[in-house]
Amino acid sequence: SSKALQENLTLKATHEAKLVLVKSEAPKPGPGQALVHVRATGVCGSDVHFWQHAGLGPWKITGETALGHESGGVVIALGEGVTNVSVGDRVAIEPGVPCGKSTCSYCRTGQYNLCPTVDFYSVPPADGTLTRYHVHPAGWLHKVPDTMTFAEIALLEPLSVCLHATMRAELRLGMPVLITGAGPIGVVQLLCAEASGCSPIVITDLSKERLDFAKQLVPDVVPLLIDPKRAPIDTAQDIIAAFTQATQGVGGTGNNGEVMPAVTMECTGVESSIAVASYATQPAGLLFIIGVGKSEQTIPFMHLSTNEINIKFLFRYRDTWPRAIRLVAAGKIDVKRIVTSRFPLERAKEAVEHAADRSKFSVKTLIIDEDE
Ligand code: NAD
Numbered sequence: 001s002s003k004a005l006q007e008n009l010t011l012k013a014t015h016e017a018k019l020v021l022v023k024s025e026a027p028k029p030g031p032g033q034a035l036v037h038v039r040a041t042g043v044c045g046s047d048v049h050f051w052q053h054a055g056l057g058p059w060k061i062t063g064e065t066a067l068g069h070e071s072g073g074v075v076i077a078l079g080e081g082v083t084n085v086s087v088g089d090r091v092a093i094e095p096g097v098p099c100g101k102s103t104c105s106y107c108r109t110g111q112y113n114l115c116p117t118v119d120f121y122s123v124p125p126a127d128g129t130l131t132r133y134h135v136h137p138a139g140w141l142h143k144v145p146d147t148m149t150f151a152e153i154a155l156l157e158p159l160s161v162c163l164h165a166t167m168r169a170e171l172r173l174g175m176p177v178l179i180t181g182a183g184p185i186g187v188v189q190l191l192c193a194e195a196s197g198c199s200p201i202v203i204t205d206l207s208k209e210r211l212d213f214a215k216q217l218v219p220d221v222v223p224l225l226i227d228p229k230r231a232p233i234d235t236a237q238d239i240i241a242a243f244t245q246a247t248q249g250v251g252g253t254g255n256n257g258e259v260m261p262a263v264t265m266e267c268t269g270v271e272s273s274i275a276v277a278s279y280a281t282q283p284a285g286l287l288f289i290i291g292v293g294k295s296e297q298t299i300p301f302m303h304l305s306t307n308e309i310n311i312k313f314l315f316r317y318r319d320t321w322p323r324a325i326r327l328v329a330a331g332k333i334d335v336k337r338i339v340t341s342r343f344p345l346e347r348a349k350e351a352v353e354h355a356a357d358r359s360k361f362s363v364k365t366l367i368i369d370e371d372e
C-alpha cells in the first residue's frame with residue numbers, strides 16, 4: 001500500500017510506574033507477520049495494575065512495556081509468506097502467542113494457553129497492542145466480517161475469557177448460576193450465562209452502580225449488594241435466599257426446598273468472595289474461579305470437602321476467537337454494551353487513568369479511533 005502512515009503512538013508503562021505516550025516510526029512486518037492499524041483497544045484491570053505496580057505477580061517491567069491486549073483493527077501490510085489475511089481485512093488480535101512446537105505437549109494437544117513459553121503481548125518482555133501500528137504473527141490474527149465494529153472486535157478478548165470459562169464450567173440451560181463480581185469480566189460472564197439459558201442468575205458486587213449496570217444489561221438478573229463486614233457464611237445464606245425467592249422455592253436443589261447455584265462463576269479473586277462462593281454453591285456443584293488475587297489464600301476447606309464441591313480455575317483462553325466472532329456477528333452476544341467510555345489514542349494516558357479512578361464510574365474503557 002502506498003498510503004502514507006501517520007505517526008505511530010504507543011502507550012507504555014515504565015519501571016518507575018509512570019505512563020508515557022511514545023512517538024515512533026511504524027514498524028515493518030517481517031516474514032509471517034502482518035502490520036495492523038489498530039483501531040480500538042480495551043483497557044483491562046491488568047493494564048492498570050502493570051502501570052501502578054510496574055509489574056504483576058511474577059512479571060516485572062524493567063524498562064518500558066507497551067500496555068494493551070484487547071485490540072482490533074485493519075491489516076495494512078503483509079510480510080513474506082502470509083496467506084491467511086489480506087490487506088484491508090478487519091482483524092482481531094489474539095494476544096497470546098505460544099511456541100507452537102511439536103515438542104511442546106501443551107501446544108501439541110491444543111492446550112496452547114498453558115504453553116510455558118507463551119508470549120503474551122503486554123506482559124513483559126512482550127510489548128502490548130495499545131499503539132497505532134502493531135506487527136503481529138499473522139496466524140494469531142482472526143479475520144472478522146466487515147460489518148463488525150472496531151469496539152466489538154476489541155471486546156472479543158474479554159469475551160474469549162468468558163467463553164473459555166463457559167465451556168470449562170459447562171453452563172447449561174436451566175442451571176441456577178451465581179456470578180460474584182460485576183466488573184467487566186463479571187458482566188461479560190453474565191451475558192454468556194444468559195445466552196446459555198442459565199436461570200436464575202444472581203450477581204454480587206460491593207458497588208451499587210456496577211450492579212445497576214448489570215441489571216440494565218440483563219433485566220432478569222438478581223443483583224445482590226454485598227456487605228463485606230458480614231460473615232461469608234451469612235452472605236452465602238442471603239444469596240441462597242435470593243435464588244429461592246427468584247424461583248418461588250420451586251425446583252429446589254438444596255436442603256429444605258432451598259435453591260442453590262449449581263455453578264458459581266467467581267469473578268473477583270478476592271478471598272472473602274471466594275469464601276462466600278464456597279458456602280453458597282450447591283453440594284456436588286462447581287466453584288469456577290476466574291478471578292485472580294493474592295498468591296496464597298485461605299478457603300473454607302472442610303465445607304468444600306464434606307460437600308464434594310468441585311473447584312476449577314481458568315487461565316485466559318484457547319481457540320475461542322472463531323466462536324466469539326460467530327456469536328457477536330450473529331447478534332447472540334451484544335458485548336459492546338459493556339463500553340462506558342471512549343478516548344482517542346492521543347488521550348490514551350487519560351483513558352487508563354480514567355479506568356483506574358475508582359471515584360469515576362466505568363466498566364469498560366475503550367481507546368478508539370471513532371472514524372469507522
Ligand atoms: P474488576 O476489578 O473490574 O471487577 C471486580 C469486581 O468485583 C468489582 O466490581 C468489585 O467491586 C467486585 N468485588 C470486590 N470484592 C467483592 C466481594 N467481596 N464480593 C462481590 N464483589 C466484589 O475486575 P475484572 O476486569 O472484572 O476482572 C475480574 C477478575 O478476573 C480479576 O481478578 C481479573 O484479574 C480476573 N481475570 C482473570 C482471567 C483469567 O485468565 N483467569 C482473565 C481476565 C481477568
Ligand code: ZN
Pocket residue numbers: 098099100101104105106107115116117
Ligand atoms: Zn508451546
